[in-house]
Amino acid sequence: MKVKITAKEVLKPALSLFVFCLVMTLLLAGTNLLTKDMIKEQELKTEETARKVVFASADSFEAKDGYFLALKDGETIGYIFTTEADSYGGALKVMTGISEAGKVTGVSILSIDDTPGLGMNAKNESFRGQYLQDVPAAGFEVVTDGGAGEGEINALTGATITSKAVTTAVNEAVSQFNNLKAGD
Template identity: 45%
Template sequence: MKKATGFKKYEDQKIKKLSKQLKNNENNVEIVQALKAYQNKKNIGEIIQVIDHDGFGGDIELIVGINQQKEITGVEILSIDETVGLGMNAKNKEFRDQYKGKKVERFEVVKTGKQSDEEIDSLSGATITSKAMTGGINGALEFYDLLKGR
């Protein structure tokens, strides 16, 4: 959230309680931290730190920005250990930007070319990594809904 001028951390107890309510946790997702993002004291969205435990090389840790309209404002990778030249391409801006600016309930990985905002083009030779990244982002979207009482 580049426009944010301040942040306020959600209490760990609230994060743990809401994390237990995640329904679509098919990819073994863990919510680590969540922050409210502010611009001049106005809440403009949430920053959610998530770990997907099902990457090809292990855990993939992400930060996902989501604005008040439930639009992805950005995805940053904090930690990843995937195959060089394949899964590590998830770090490329072109792959991460597939999520940015999208307002969806959940994403789905496809291998045949995306046809809608909900679809994400899989990295060539790295479907497991693509699914883990998408699973983490889907977990952040669902957690966002829980934070907002939806």
């Protein structure tokens, strides 16, 4: 027995699927168009809050080319850098404050998409607080034995990739700081 398939039997479901996909695409594009300004505004608020966290002693901030100056009574007391690194769950965005004297004043994770309960622990103060020390000339190093000394960061248990990614981002800020200070 031979089964005959007509063009109508093929085209009708294909056309229905095409129309459905087209409508969904238009709805998603419209939603994106309506929310993109709100998303950008929320990102700016998050970054403003993070600047206050990574440099709490500053009373204002001034945008420069690729970084922010942390100011107190109009005088520069430090710098704030936003850097990125590749982590376990994708791109990781970190904001780092560094004082004029070369001490990290704060580290804030702006975006991370790592494993909950492991890599996401990088947001915890117990991890981020390890960076609050003088900037090592060669940058920070991640250690896994739990015995971090000066210039070293204890890796998060089960999240060494995330620990190294945060450290890479902080070290990029350190590099930008060193380049900035070398140009003074």
